[in-house]
Amino acid sequence: MADTAQGESADVAVVAQRRRRPTRAPHKxxxxxxxxxxxxxxxxxxVGLEGLSIGAIAELMGMSKSGVFAHFGSREELQISVVREYHERFEREVFRPALxxxxxxxxxxxLFDHWMRQTSLEIDSGCIYISGAVEFDDRPGAVRDALVATVNTWQAAVRKAVQMAIDEGHLRADADPAQVAFExxxxxxxxxxxxxxLRNPDGLRHARTGFDNLIARYQASRA
Structure with a gap:
């Protein structure tokens, strides 16, 4: 238990050094x-969504546990708020610039280029969508529901982007948006x-080549 506590304190210390200043809000x-x-x-x-605790956040913020609890009412609601914030940042960094x-x-x-960039930036931290899927894949509940809802939202956006490429004549008319988005x-x-x-330095190059090969398979032939 002592080792666990020391490990949690170390994680809190690392995050305290790295986290950014919050955006100003209208009310305190x-x-x-x-x-x-x-x-x-x-x-x-x-540490993952399951690694969150009211106590750890209180220590990180220099607040009392009751002070943190008052803003959310439960650890579960805190986790859901984190999922929603991650989704907002994901849209801001990946989808909106692509528009x-x-x-x-x-x-x-x-969209793919911004997504690759975001993935490369998360090498030293992690992707909540991926770690959350591992943590909550077989655990029904509100946190899993929030994760699924956000993933469904951006998957629909990818399918829409593929459909637009079909509509513009850039991809074959018989291309399946769901299949292309899946790949x-x-x-x-x-x-x-x-x-x-694996810390493979060629990962980005392989991903970009994979995307080019994928598009080549579905690209509409030029008359």
């Missing part, structure tokens, strides 16, 4: 809650495994 209570979620997300990136690219294949490629997701999962677990 909202600002404090946002800061707690920010700290909890940073910690969860290292600047022209519709169709350029936008789909931009794109597979490349990202492989990249995460290669880069984070």
């Amino acid at each position: 209570g909202q600002q404090t809650k946002a800061a707690i979620v920010d700290a909890a997300l940073a910690l969860a990136s290292h 600047a690219a022209p519709r169709g294949l350029p936008r789909l490629r931009a 794109i997701h597979g490349l990202i999962l492989a990249l995460h495994y290669e880069a984070r677990f």
Whole structure:
């Protein structure tokens, strides 16, 4: 138990050094809650959603346990807030920048490029979608439901991007958006495994080549 406590304290110390300053909120209570979620997300990136505890966050924030609890009401609600914040940041870093690219294949490629970049930035922390799937794959409940809902949201966005590429004539009319999106997701999962677990410096190059090969298979022939 002593070793576990020392390990948790070490994780808290690391996160305390790395976490960013929270964005200002209109009201002090909202600002404090946002800061707690920010700290909890940073910690969860290292220890997983199940590694979160009211006590650990209180120590990280320099607050009392009751002070942290008052903002969420339960550990589960804290975990759900972290999932939602991660999803918001994922959309902000991956999907929204891709919208600047022209519709169709350029936008789909931009989406994949931003996704690869995000994955490479998470090498020293982790992806909540991936770690959360491992932690909650067979555990029904509100946290799993929140994870599934956010994953379904961005998967639908990928399928929509593929469909746009079909509509623009960049991909074959008979291409299945769900299948193409599935294969794109597979490349990202492989990249995460290669880069984070195996520390393979060629992971990004392999992922980019895999995407190019994928597009070549589905690309519409030019008349």
